[in-house]
Amino acid sequence: MSSSKRITVKEINDQLKQVHSLDDERLKNWVQDDRKGVQLAISKTIKRLQTAEKQQQAFRQRFTYEQSFWHKGINYVAGIDEVGRGPLAGPVVSAAVILPSDFDLIAVNDSKQLSKVTRELLAPQIKQEALAYGFGVIDNQIIDEVNIYEATKLAMRAAVNDLNITPQQLIIDAMSIDMAIPELSLIKADAKSISVSAASILAKVYRDQMMSEYDQQYPEYEFAHNDGYGTKAHLKALAEFGVTPIHRRSFKPVMDALNIK
Structure with missing residues (x-):
């Protein structure tokens, strides 16, 4: 206690910003400090750390499907997602992404859960860390010719074919695209699979840029x-x-x- 009294509340606040674990000794020491400002800072720090841990757990959970394939020696798993089924104008766009096992962009999630600014910040970082990524774009004329469902499948196949690495396994958001590659179709895959999450962000940013043009x-x-x-x-x-x-x-x-x- 005496050591904590020798430093000011502001100094404790500043040091708490550098605390990244609930097991940090500084946190354990200062939790006994009865100053109101210290207790408020401790409370905010604990809340921050608990939120960060939940985010980290959710991030790890989104690796479940990829890890099940990696453990079997299937190293190149491509997540595939599309954007643009519902609009009245413009193309349907698909992206395919193969991620490394040490992918660490914790903010990557279903693109619908992210702001435009966050998606635009993440897209180049995903490209930087990805082993491979590709895009498929099917315009409105083909959509009118074959219908939007078939056009979406065409976009997804085109995205896979655009990869510079041939995937050994596909994870697809609620679709089957009938390629000569094993595929796993998941409902809401963009929230369950980190590869599909990454693909959803790339596809969304790509199409948004097209629509801005x-x-x-x-x-x-x-x-x-x-x-x-x-x-x-x-x-x-x-x-x-x-x-x-x-x-x-x-x-x-x-x-x-x-x-x-």
Whole structure:
């Protein structure tokens, strides 16, 4: 106790920021300090460490499927995910990612759980750490020809074929893509598999960038904000300005707009 009294609350606060384990001796010593400021700092530190541990556990849990394959000597496991099934305009985009066993980007999770800023920060880091990554892009014309489900499968196959390493195993988000590679289809795989999580981020960032470029060509539709989804502003623009070359003519709101025009 006496040693803790010799330093100020601010000094303890500063040192607690460097504590990364609940077993840290400084934490154990200062928990007995009866100063209100110290107790508040201890409480915040414990909460921070507990939150970090939960995040670390969840991160490790997302390696479960990959590790089961790695333990069998299957080293190249590709996670595959897509983005863009629901929009009225633009392509469907898929990404495939093969990660190393020491992948350590703890923030990587289902892209839908992350902010745009976080996804854009993570995407280049994923590319840096990945053993391989690839993309598949299927445009609106093919979507109209084959339907969105088949177009999604085409995008996923294209992403696998774009990898510079041939995967030995695929983990896919709720799809079967019928390639000559063993595949594991998981519902909500983007939240269960770290490889699929990484793929979901890359696919989302890639497609968002494409839609931002389309926004420059067709600013009336606000593609940079709605990514081609049928928002109120997008539907209003369809009724007012008609259908662009990137709209999916087989989707009902676009068909309705064509009838209006």
